[in-house]
Amino acid sequence: MSDSVLEPTPQISQRMYERITALAYERCGVDLRRGKEQLVSVRLGKKMRESGCKSYESYFEQVEQDRTGETLIAMIDALTTNYTSFLREGAHFAYMKEHVLPKLEKRERLEIWSAASSTGEEIFSILFTILDHFSWAPDSPEAARRLKVRGTDISTRALRAAQAGVYAEERLEGLPAGWSRRYFLRGTGRQQGQYRVKPEVRKMAEFSRFNLIDPEPDARQYPLILCRNVMIYFDRMTQEKVVRTLTGRLEPEGHLFIGHAESLSGISHSLQYVKPAIFRKPCGAGQESNRGAR
Numbered sequence: 001m002s003d004s005v006l007e008p009t010p011q012i013s014q015r016m017y018e019r020i021t022a023l024a025y026e027r028c029g030v031d032l033r034r035g036k037e038q039l040v041s042v043r044l045g046k047k048m049r050e051s052g053c054k055s056y057e058s059y060f061e062q063v064e065q066d067r068t069g070e071t072l073i074a075m076i077d078a079l080t081t082n083y084t085s086f087l088r089e090g091a092h093f094a095y096m097k098e099h100v101l102p103k104l105e106k107r108e109r110l111e112i113w114s115a116a117s118s119t120g121e122e123i124f125s126i127l128f129t130i131l132d133h134f135s136w137a138p139d140s141p142e143a144a145r146r147l148k149v150r151g152t153d154i155s156t157r158a159l160r161a162a163q164a165g166v167y168a169e170e171r172l173e174g175l176p177a178g179w180s181r182r183y184f185l186r187g188t189g190r191q192q193g194q195y196r197v198k199p200e201v202r203k204m205a206e207f208s209r210f211n212l213i214d215p216e217p218d219a220r221q222y223p224l225i226l227c228r229n230v231m232i233y234f235d236r237m238t239q240e241k242v243v244r245t246l247t248g249r250l251e252p253e254g255h256l257f258i259g260h261a262e263s264l265s266g267i268s269h270s271l272q273y274v275k276p277a278i279f280r281k282p283c284g285a286g287q288e289s290n291r292g293a294r
C-alpha cells in the first residue's frame with residue numbers, strides 16, 4: 001500500500017506556504033509563490049514524513065535551524081525536478097557538432113560548463129559527443145589532457161549521482177549505436193542492469209555545487225555554457241541576473257544553450273539570438289542590452 005493511502009497529505013496553511021516559498025525564492029531563486037499550494041503540500045508532505053516531523057511547521061523549523069544548509073537543499077530538491085536524460089533536446093547536440101566544435105578543434109584546452117547538470121546525463125552527453133566528434137578514444141591521453149566539462153548544480157544529491165555516473169539500462173535506450181560499449185561498463189551480478197560511465201571519461205568531468213543566483217566564484221570563460229530547464233523556476237528578475245552571470249562567463253562569440261521550453265524574451269541581456277534556445281555573445285561584446293529578444 002502506498003504512503004498516500006495510509007496517510008493523506010495534510011493541507012498546508014496559507015501562512016506556512018508563504019514562509020516556505022519565500023525562503024525558496026530568497027535563497028535559491030525558485031519561484032513557487034503563486035498558486036502552487038497543492039504541489040508544495042504534496043511534495044513537502046512526503047519530505048516531512050520522511051524526516052519524522054508531524055507538521056509543516058516543525059519541518060520548516062528543521063530547515064531553518066540547519067546551519068549546514070543541507071536540509072534547505074533537500075527541500076528545494078523536493079520542490080523542483082531533477083528530470084533529465086541523455087542527449088535531451090537533440091537539436092543542441094546537432095548544433096554543437098555542426099557549429100561549435102569545428103571552431104574549437106585547434107584549442108589546446110576545451111572546457112564547457114553544464115550549469116544545472118542534475119544527475120549527470122547532460123555532462124556525459126557533452127563528453128560523448130565531443131569524443132565522438134574528434135574520434136578520440138575514451139582513454140586517449142589527448143582527450144584526458146584537452147577536455148573538461150564542468151558540471152554544477154544546487155542539489156548535492158544530484159551531484160553525487162552525477163559523480164557516480166551509474167545509470168539503469170533503460171536510461172541508455174536510444175543512444176547512438178556503440179555508445180554503451182564505448183563509454184560504459186556493464187554491471188554484472190548484483191549490478192546487472194546498471195551501466196557505469198568509464199572512469200577515464202568520468203575524470204574529464206568536474207563536479208561542484210553552485211547556486212545560480214549566487215555570485216560566480218570561478219573566473220573561467222567558456223566557449224559554450226548549457227543552462228537548460230532550470231530558468232523555468234525563476235522569475236524575470238532572477239533570470240536576468242542569472243543570464244548576466246552566465247554572459248560574463250562566456251567568451252566573445254561563445255554560445256549559451258537554454259531549454260527549448262524557456263525563453264529570454266522580456267528580459268534585458270546582451271546576447272544575440274541564433275535559433276530557438278541558442279544564443280551567442282557578440283564578438284567584442286559591449287554592455288548593450290537586448291530587451292525582448294527570444
Ligand SMILES: C[S@@+](CC[C@H](N)C(=O)[O-])C[C@H]1O[C@@H](n2cnc3c(N)ncnc32)[C@H](O)[C@@H]1O
Nearest residue numbers: 028082083084116118154155211212228229230
Ligand atoms: C530539470 S533539471 C535540468 C537538468 C538538465 N540541465 C537538463 O536540461 O536535462 C533542473 C536542475 O536545476 C537545478 N536547480 C534548481 N535551482 C537551482 C539553482 N538556483 N542553482 C543551480 N541549480 C538549480 C535542480 O537541482 C535540477 O537538477
